[in-house]
Amino acid sequence: MTERREDLPGTHPALGQDGPEALRLLVETLPQLVWRALPGGDWIWASGQWAAYTGQTGGQFEGQGWLAAVHPDDRARTALAWQGAEAGGRLEVEHRLRSAADGTYRWFECRALPVRDAGGRVTEWCGTATDIHDMKSLQEQQIQMLFELQHRVRNTLAAVRVIARRSAETSDSVETYAMHLDGRLDALSRVQSAVIRNPSAGISLAMLAADELDACCANEDRQVRIAGPLVLLRARAAERMGLALHELATNALKFGALAQPAGRIDVAWRLEQIDGAEHLVLDWTESGVPLAVRPPRRSGFGMDVLERMLVHDLKADTAVRFNPEGLACRIVLPVGLQIEPVR
Numbered sequence: 001m002t003e004r005r006e007d008l009p010g011t012h013p014a015l016g017q018d019g020p021e022a023l024r025l026l027v028e029t030l031p032q033l034v035w036r037a038l039p040g041g042d043w044i045w046a047s048g049q050w051a052a053y054t055g056q057t058g059g060q061f062e063g064q065g066w067l068a069a070v071h072p073d074d075r076a077r078t079a080l081a082w083q084g085a086e087a088g089g090r091l092e093v094e095h096r097l098r099s100a101a102d103g104t105y106r107w108f109e110c111r112a113l114p115v116r117d118a119g120g121r122v123t124e125w126c127g128t129a130t131d132i133h134d135m136k137s138l139q140e141q142q143i144q145m146l147f148e149l150q151h152r153v154r155n156t157l158a159a160v161r162v163i164a165r166r167s168a169e170t171s172d173s174v175e176t177y178a179m180h181l182d183g184r185l186d187a188l189s190r191v192q193s194a195v196i197r198n199p200s201a202g203i204s205l206a207m208l209a210a211d212e213l214d215a216c217c218a219n220e221d222r223q224v225r226i227a228g229p230l231v232l233l234r235a236r237a238a239e240r241m242g243l244a245l246h247e248l249a250t251n252a253l254k255f256g257a258l259a260q261p262a263g264r265i266d267v268a269w270r271l272e273q274i275d276g277a278e279h280l281v282l283d284w285t286e287s288g289v290p291l292a293v294r295p296p297r298r299s300g301f302g303m304d305v306l307e308r309m310l311v312h313d314l315k316a317d318t319a320v321r322f323n324p325e326g327l328a329c330r331i332v333l334p335v336g337l338q339i340e341p342v343r
Contacts, residue, residue: 032128033097035066037112039122041082050129055100071096071105078110089114091127094136106133152195152235159188159239162309166301180301187212187246188239195235202232202340205241205282209267212245216253223258228269230342231280237338240305240313241331247302248284248329256327257286263326264288271341278335286326306331314338 027034027047033054034047042063051057054069067075074095081093091112096105112127163184171177190211194203209226233241245267249258257263269282303320310316310331317332333339 030128032130033108034128035061035126037125037127039086039114039125041079041125044124053099054097069097071098081110085112085125086122091125094132097129106131107136108132155236156188156192156239159243160185163188163243163301166304170301170304183215183250184243184246184301186215187242190215191235191238191242195238202234203238205231205233205269205280208233208238208242209245212242212249213265213267215246216249216258223263224265224267226267228267228282229271231269231271232340232342234338234340237314237333240310244305244310244331245284247305248327251302251327252286256289260288260290262288271335274332278341280333280335280339280341282331282333284327284329284331286328289326 028049030047030049033050035043035050036045037043043061043066046056046061046066050061050066054061054066056066056069059065061069067078070078078093078095081091085091091110093110094107095110097108098105108129109132110127110129112125114122115124115126117123164181167181167184168177171180191203191208194207194211206226206228213224213226252258252263252265257265264287266285266287267282268285269280272279272281306318306320306329310318310333315334319330321328335341
């Protein structure tokens with residue numbers, strides 16, 4: 001059935017004698033796809049917007065033909081909504097419609113109200129289909145982000161428990177425990193703040209190293225050199241690496257290069273093929289430390305982070321050496337989902 005001017009709903013006194021033409025212009029400028037149907041869902045008319053989007057014209061959409069434009073998985077639900085509309089006096093259903101332009105499906109919200117005669121009997125339905133695809137996509141993204149946030153919170157709380165427990169086990173006094181715990185939680189907080197600013201992007205390894213050294217009042221170019229290609233760390237890797245760099249920087253401030261006027265720290269990394277796979281190799285090298293410096297007599301939380309947490313959580317290989325000039329640490333990490341070089 002082709003579109004005819006007399007097929008449109010009747011005139012309204014407020015529209016004057018030009019009512020049908022004004023109504024036609026109004027319908028054709030709406031962003032929605034407009035249609036009319038008999039009770040039961042048999043279509044009798046559709047606007048030009050429907051034809052332009054679905055490619056259906058004339059007899060193609062009449063009766064139940066319009067259902068061919070609905071996604072196959074949504075047709076049963078749409079038919080069920082029509083049954084409920086007859087009893088409830090209102091049709092509301094979300095379904096996907098196929099675009100004739102590229103064959104893809106987009107989500108539309110379909111709404112309709114009945115037209116009744118003087119006796120209250122439903123003579124037809126007038127409805128619209130509104131594109132809500134972008135809104136649905138945003139809702140799905142929000143659900144995914146909420147899931148990721150819940151997962152991240154659980155992981156962070158687990159890290160906090162480990163930090164609190166091991167800080168207590170390796171501290172000689174309540175004051176030392178409080179100081180170490182504050183510093184480690186601050187390091188974790190800095191990473192979380194960076195993640196929250198842009199959840200979908202990674203955290204720059206250079207920024208992570210600079211932040212931890214800045215927290216120890218170590219200014220780049222004076223005592224510190226940071227160099228390496230652009231590498232982004234995802235939240236989990238950033239948390240672990242942030243803690244590792246914090247422990248190295250804190251140790252340097254107390255006992256190593258940052259405690260000496262002539263001390264220096266070089267933090268450098270590179271990408272290297274190891275056993276056929278790409279790895280990130282980071283070297284922390286201290287110099288200018290008196291020769292009297294000796295390895296610690298017991299393992300503290302910092303060594304736990306380097307030798308256990310990084311190995312377990314990021315599949316890293318770590319090596320710590322106490323050279324005559326100062327401490328040197330190498331961390332080798334496989335490049336993957338948590339570590340992303342920017343080419």
